[in-house]
Amino acid sequence: MADTVQTWTGSGLRGVAVAPSTLQPLRRFLGRHSTIAFLMCLPLMIIIAGLVIYPACFSIYLSMLNRAQTHFIGLGNFKFLLSRDVFQMVVEQTAIFALSAVLFKALIGLITAHLINNLPAKGQRKWRGMLLVPWVIPLALSSLGWWWLFDPTHSAFNYVLEELGFTEIPWLSQPAWARFSVILVNVWFGAPFFLIMYLAALKSVPEQLYEAAAIDGANAWQKFVHITLPMMRNIIAITVLFSLIVTFANFDIVQIMTGGGPRNTTHVFATYAFMLGIRSGDLPLGAATSLFMFPILAVAAIFILRGVRKRGREIG
Amino acid sequence: MTVTLLPAQSRKVSRRSVLKSAALGSAAVLASPYVKGAYAAGSLSLGVWDHWVPGANKALTALCDEWGAKNNCEVKIDYITSQGEKDKLTAAAEAQAGTGHDIMSHRDWNIRIHAEVLEPLNDVADGLIKQYGPISPVAEYLAKIKGTWRGIPTTVGSQVKPCCSRISLYKEHAGIDVQDLFPADESKWDKAKIDTWTWDTYLTSAEKLYKAGYPVGLPMGQTSDAVDWVGALFNSFGVVMVDGKDNIKINSDETRQAMEYLKKLMAVNPPEVYAWDDAGNNRWLISGKGSSIMNPPSAWAVAKRDNPSVAADCWTHPMPKGPKGRFVGQLPQFYGLWSFSKNKQAAKDLLLYISQKSSVAQLVEASSGYDLPSFKTMYDLDTWKKVEPPVGTVYGYPPRGDEQTSIAGAPARSEVGAQIYNQAINTVMVAKFTQGNEKLDDVIKWAENELEGTLRA
Numbered sequence: 119m120a121d122t123v124q125t126w127t128g129s130g131l132r133g134v135a136v137a138p139s140t141l142q143p144l145r146r147f148l149g150r151h152s153t154i155a156f157l158m159c160l161p162l163m164i165i166i167a168g169l170v171i172y173p174a175c176f177s178i179y180l181s182m183l184n185r186a187q188t189h190f191i192g193l194g195n196f197k198f199l200l201s202r203d204v205f206q207m208v209v210e211q212t213a214i215f216a217l218s219a220v221l222f223k224a225l226i227g228l229i230t231a232h233l234i235n236n237l238p239a240k241g242q243r244k245w246r247g248m249l250l251v252p253w254v255i256p257l258a259l260s261s262l263g264w265w266w267l268f269d270p271t272h273s274a275f276n277y278v279l280e281e282l283g284f285t286e287i288p289w290l291s292q293p294a295w296a297r298f299s300v301i302l303v304n305v306w307f308g309a310p311f312f313l314i315m316y317l318a319a320l321k322s323v324p325e326q327l328y329e330a331a332a333i334d335g336a337n338a339w340q341k342f343v344h345i346t347l348p349m350m351r352n353i354i355a356i357t358v359l360f361s362l363i364v365t366f367a368n369f370d371i372v373q374i375m376t377g378g379g380p381r382n383t384t385h386v387f388a389t390y391a392f393m394l395g396i397r398s399g400d401l402p403l404g405a406a407t408s409l410f411m412f413p414i415l416a417v418a419a420i421f422i423l424r425g426v427r428k429r430g431r432e433i434g
Numbered sequence: 435m436t437v438t439l440l441p442a443q444s445r446k447v448s449r450r451s452v453l454k455s456a457a458l459g460s461a462a463v464l465a466s467p468y469v470k471g472a473y474a475a476g477s478l479s480l481g482v483w484d485h486w487v488p489g490a491n492k493a494l495t496a497l498c499d500e501w502g503a504k505n506n507c508e509v510k511i512d513y514i515t516s517q518g519e520k521d522k523l524t525a526a527a528e529a530q531a532g533t534g535h536d537i538m539s540h541r542d543w544n545i546r547i548h549a550e551v552l553e554p555l556n557d558v559a560d561g562l563i564k565q566y567g568p569i570s571p572v573a574e575y576l577a578k579i580k581g582t583w584r585g586i587p588t589t590v591g592s593q594v595k596p597c598c599s600r601i602s603l604y605k606e607h608a609g610i611d612v613q614d615l616f617p618a619d620e621s622k623w624d625k626a627k628i629d630t631w632t633w634d635t636y637l638t639s640a641e642k643l644y645k646a647g648y649p650v651g652l653p654m655g656q657t658s659d660a661v662d663w664v665g666a667l668f669n670s671f672g673v674v675m676v677d678g679k680d681n682i683k684i685n686s687d688e689t690r691q692a693m694e695y696l697k698k699l700m701a702v703n704p705p706e707v708y709a710w711d712d713a714g715n716n717r718w719l720i721s722g723k724g725s726s727i728m729n730p731p732s733a734w735a736v737a738k739r740d741n742p743s744v745a746a747d748c749w750t751h752p753m754p755k756g757p758k759g760r761f762v763g764q765l766p767q768f769y770g771l772w773s774f775s776k777n778k779q780a781a782k783d784l785l786l787y788i789s790q791k792s793s794v795a796q797l798v799e800a801s802s803g804y805d806l807p808s809f810k811t812m813y814d815l816d817t818w819k820k821v822e823p824p825v826g827t828v829y830g831y832p833p834r835g836d837e838q839t840s841i842a843g844a845p846a847r848s849e850v851g852a853q854i855y856n857q858a859i860n861t862v863m864v865a866k867f868t869q870g871n872e873k874l875d876d877v878i879k880w881a882e883n884e885l886e887g888t889l890r891a
Contacts, residue, residue, distance in 0.1 A: 185849075185890075186550065198887070198890060201887075202883075202884070202887050203880060203883055203884070204857075204884065270706035270707075270709040270710055270714060271704070271706050271710075271714065271717060271718060271721070271723075272717070272721075288705060288706065288709075289709075290706075290709035291705060291706045291707075291708040291709035291869075292708075293870075296709070373518075376709065377655065377656060377657065377711060378656060379655045379656045379708070379709065380654075380655065380656075380708040380709055380865055380869065381708075381862050381865045381866055381869070381870060382656070382862060392519075393856065393857065394857075396519060396522055396523060396526055397519065397522065397856040398543075398547075398852055398853050398856040398857060399543065399544070399546070399547030399548075399852055399856075400853070401526070401530075
């Protein structure tokens with residue numbers, strides 16, 4: 119009778135009473151680091167496939183059906199959308215909303231990251247914590263708070279302005295102010311993300327580079343342009359890409375604060391898709407609206423990530 | 435090129451075959467009067483609009499429990515809020531998945547939107563019409579799709595949006611006694627007097643109230659309160675956006691007349707009305723700043739709690755009359771029975787039970803008169819006469835006298851109407867002209883283009 123005692127050693131299972139020829143490939147397969155890594159990632163991959171890939175593919179399929187979802191109409195929904203005045207306005211508004219919000223978030227994030235980085239280590243933690251607060255509050259909740267501040271009739275901001283002798287501002291009832299208000303809230307919410315990413319990047323810049331530049335007589339601006347920015351290019355590219363995608367898909371802020379009004383002038387893709395798909399009952403048209411930016415963002419992502427990889431290789 | 439596919443909901447059993455059987459079934463039932471099943475049994479689940487009036491849900495639960503006990507059927511109700519359109523999202527998800535509650539309440543256009551997966555209810559609707567007389571034309575327009583009833587109008591949450599005016603402010607600043615004009619007894623209504631309550635009178639009084647520092651508050655955003663009152667005004671001026679045969683009719687003298695009128699009316703409204711949601715006008719009235727809004731009695735009910743002196747000064751009464759009549763915006767809700775329900779007969783029995791006048795009376799009472807059945811013969815319920823303060827304040831809430839119900843988007847076929855209504859084409863038109871100061875011809879041209887887009891539906 120074969121020995122049936124099993125012992126675990128560094129190289130794997132030993133002493134199993136089976137023919138070594140059958141087990142060896144399996145042992146080798148399980149022994150590989152890549153296999154273990156794959157098995158450990160599998161639950162996550164299944165979740166992503168079920169909750170991200172399948173819905174994404176289904177929405178692409180949905181966007182190519184007619185309203186009753188009985189006929190395949192190819193790109194008919196996209197063609198139709200492009201012919202509508204309101205949709206053209208929505209494209210323009212979403213671009214203004216996303217680009218200006220990301221620009222300001224990046225600028226504010228960069229400036230505050232520098233300010234915090236230059237604080238004594240003891241005080242940094244306190245400031246970091248406080249400045250992250252907007253980012254950790256659930257967006258729906260903070261948008262509601264902002265809506266109260268901008269309330270068309272009883273705005274807290276207007277109350278203060280009036281007390282100080284200024285005239286009221288039509289925060290949400292005039293298109294220009296309404297656009298400004300939703301962008302402001304988006305910047306308020308998103309700037310801490312840039313702050314924390316840039317702060318991490320700043321900490322990783324070797325101090326010797328600044329010391330060498332100082333010896334060469336570089337001033338603060340020159341150090342920033344010639345050392346800090348090049349060293350942060352990758353992280354800037356990635357945060358901008360990530361933020362662009364998230365901001366282009368924003369829903370909560372606009373839906374809660376303006377609902378797309380006045381006169382459709384604050385609608386972004388997500389709120390317009392909601393109006394067409396859920397409120398008006400045209401799910402395929404809503405799906406087409408929400409997918410409209412997908413190819414443009416995908417191309418942008420390819421170029422940005424290619425640049426990141428290239429710079430990574432250069433540094434490596 | 436188009437390729438025919440099977441609908442998403444019916445990959446195993448063709449939807450066509452289900453609908454065909456259902457249509458044949460309903461035709462057979464139609465041939466004979468509705469007969470209640472002797473023994474429903476089993477269980478039923480309902481997804482129902484969550485009422486904002488405290489205690490109103492309890493009245494519906496009690497009615498369902500009562501019916502369940504009599505019929506040995508377990509009834510489970512989930513109350514789903516309409517905040518953030520959660521009820522519509524739930525309905526969309528259930529329709530898409532082909533599973534969920536047996537009965538679902540649907541607001542405004544949702545019966546039209548889900549018609550393909552809703553069970554025909556001609557037997558229940560026709561039985562009720564036989565019992566209680568004609569049903570509201572708006573309810574019929576929204577729920578009777580191609581000759582088949584796909585929903586039964588609810589009492590819970592169904593509403594109209596007439597004027598709710600401050601008695602003392604109208605008397606003092608506009609010289610109009612709204613209680614005298616519309617006393618809490620229809621038999622005392624004087625036609626000659628009521629005929630003076632026109633949109634011209636409304637404008638004159640609004641101008642006086644604006645000067646006195648108490649403007650009327652008429653929302654001009656893109657939510658239902660705004661769409662409904664502008665829809666009613668358009669109807670009373672004879673404006674048709676799209677007719678029943680897909681003809682775009684917005685470029686008309688009637689439209690120009692209504693828009694010019696609105697230019698004057700919006701000038702005496704607070705400028706923030708363009709950003710109001712459905713609660714904006716309520717807050718305006720409750721704050722004491724506003725003299726009149728167009729709304730169900732929810733504003734009055736909240737004022738009763740938050741600002742009792744304002745509530746005691748409110749009077750709900752019919753809308754002003756225009757050249758083509760007196761119209762009020764109506765927004766009914768419906769119960770729909772999903773075609774995938776496992777207990778259809780029991781569901782129909784329950785719907786019939788909660789639509790009886792005795793049940794309706796309990797629901798109206800529990801909501802202090804807010805809930806409005808779709809049968810005019812039920813407008814004699816006591817609740818509307820006795821609710822206070824002041825006594826009879828909501829007597830004029832159900833459409834009475836020459837007031838007719840209307841909905842923006844009609845008379846276009848309902849697929850088109852749903853787009854017109856939900857995209858708020860009428861209020862965006864008005865806002866472009868009155869707030870954006872765009873030329874009327876340009877606004878009409880814009881509307882024609884948008885309406886042409888809705889015809890794709």
